[in-house]
Amino acid sequence: MHIYFLQHSPLFGPARMADWLTGIGHSYNHCRLDEGELPPPLANCDALVLLDAFSPPEATLFKRERKLVDRALKSNKPVLGIGFGAGLIAEALGAIVSPAVQPEIGWQPLTLADDSPFDLPEMFETLLWHRDIFGLPDGCLPLGSTPGGPVQGFAWDAGRVVALQCHLESTAQDTAALCNHDLPTTAAAAYVQTRDEILRDPRRFDRQAALLDRVMTQWLDGH
Numbered sequence: 001m002h003i004y005f006l007q008h009s010p011l012f013g014p015a016r017m018a019d020w021l022t023g024i025g026h027s028y029n030h031c032r033l034d035e036g037e038l039p040p041p042l043a044n045c046d047a048l049v050l051l052d053a054f055s056p057p058e059a060t061l062f063k064r065e066r067k068l069v070d071r072a073l074k075s076n077k078p079v080l081g082i083g084f085g086a087g088l089i090a091e092a093l094g095a096i097v098s099p100a101v102q103p104e105i106g107w108q109p110l111t112l113a114d115d116s117p118f119d120l121p122e123m124f125e126t127l128l129w130h131r132d133i134f135g136l137p138d139g140c141l142p143l144g145s146t147p148g149g150p151v152q153g154f155a156w157d158a159g160r161v162v163a164l165q166c167h168l169e170s171t172a173q174d175t176a177a178l179c180n181h182d183l184p185t186t187a188a189a190a191y192v193q194t195r196d197e198i199l200r201d202p203r204r205f206d207r208q209a210a211l212l213d214r215v216m217t218q219w220l221d222g223h
Contacts, residue, residue: 001220003028004045006065008053008084010034011178015169016209017049020216033057039068047078047220050085052129052167054182066092078223079161083130086153086163093137093156102148104128105183106193107204110152110166113142117155119218120211125204126166128152128191129178134163148191162219168212172205 003021005014007030014021014028021028029045031037034057042048050069056062069092072079081089087097110126112118120143128146136142136151143153143164153164170178179195 001026001046002044003047003049004040005030005049005051006039006068006085007032007051008034008055008057009051011054011174011181012052012083013174014049014051015171015174016212017169017216020213026220033061033065036061039064042068042071042075042077045077047223048072048080050079050081050088052083052085054084056084073161076160076223078219080219081163082167082169083165084132086165087132087134089156089161089163090134090137090154093140095135095137097132097134100131100133100149102191103131103189104146104148104165104191105130105189106191106198108146108148108191110144110146112144115141116144117141117159118143118153119214124207124211126168126208126211127170127175127198127204128166129182130165146191159218160223162215164215168208168215170205170208172199172202175199175205 003026007013031040069088073092091097107125108128110124112120112122133149136154140154140156146152155162176199183195
């Protein structure tokens with residue numbers, strides 16, 4: 001398969017997903033919306049990944065991206081969104097995206113929903129980096145919840161479409177760069193951690209890598 005990444009920031013790249021795809025034998029390419037590149041035609045890829053962002057791209061590019069997402073959802077191609085990308089999917093499926101009362105930046109325990117279709121542990125620790133939330137669109141099955149957020153993702157159309165708030169793809173190096181750019185000086189909010197808390201245990205990122213493998217395998221399997 002050939003996967004296209006829609007990238008909105010140099011700080012939110014494919015990270016471990018690129019290594020995973022290469023290891024499985026898939027190919028991939030980037031569309032750097034943050035550098036003014038136009039979204040590709042849907043025919044140019046077999047699957048689409050919408051990466052996270054601090055803000056939407058320029059208005060004309062954003063309009064094109066939303067049209068591409070709509071076409072992809074109506075196709076039979078796998079679509080995966082993370083953070084901002086997950087919000088684009090949620091909105092396209094009819095849910096409301098809004099600023100979070102409690103931003104979540106750092107590690108949080110995620111409890112799998114009873115009707116979650118994801119092949120993941122009943123509870124696991126995951127890295128979150130978001131200030132927006134979205135509701136669960138009609139016809140979607142939930143991922144699960146954290147103490148600060150009731151909807152941390154969902155699957156739609158028998159798992160062909162996946163939306164995630166959590167950053168299972170992030171490495172320690174990626175996250176250190178995020179901390180340098182986007183972390184408040186003090187963790188004043190309830191679910192915002194300090195740089196030391198976030199980077200304290202590198203093994204957390206290794207455990208996430210195993211979970212990413214399960215999500216990616218389930219997402220692309222049979223599609």
